[in-house]
Amino acid sequence: KAGVTQTPRYLIKTRGQQVTLSCSPISGHRSVSWYQQTPGQGLQFLFEYFSETQRNKGNFPGRFSGRQFSNSRSEMNVSTLELGDSALYLCASSLMVSGANVLTFGAGSRLTVL
């Protein structure tokens, strides 16, 4: 059974550019959530999608956006990159949107902004 797949694993961008990260959930999982992990702030919730609809959103600026496709794959986009956006971006999937489900995480996409 394949796990959660995130691409790309590593990428380097410069300030002002935009980036798109991809997440393929475990087959059958309909909920995909995204998290940002930095040494200073730890893990912070970005947003969650379920059946192509954003169900939950964290406290991040509008430069951070996402979407989910009919096959449950999800993408997140960060526009006008800032140095502080350098982080490990983690995606997780679960069967349902409720908090009673175990989250399965991908290995992450490490973004460096120069």
Place this chain on the structure above:
Amino acid sequence: KQEVTQIPAALSVPEGENLVLNCSFTDSAIYNLQWFRQDPGKGLTSLLLIQSSQREQTSGRLNASLDKSSGRSTLYIAASQPGDSATYLCAVWSSGGSNYKLTFGKGTLLTVNP
């Protein structure tokens, strides 16, 4: 606003020792609590999930307890091994207005010395 604190931030023990990691949260109205393990540069691996109605969960050498009223959880690791070296993260699902919200602690970095 839910806040999750993990103590200690780092812990170094000799192989074979039993140890306890602590997690506390400020809002006791949680849906569940989940313990994760993160190896350097990698994603998160779910260890144990405790529903709000449960008091503890066990998996192999791991035992997690939950005391909602006091806002505390502990992760007990028996007979520690060098392979247990990792960062251990505690996360709680709670209500964020009309949405569910997952809040992480900053983790405990565990080193088990052979």
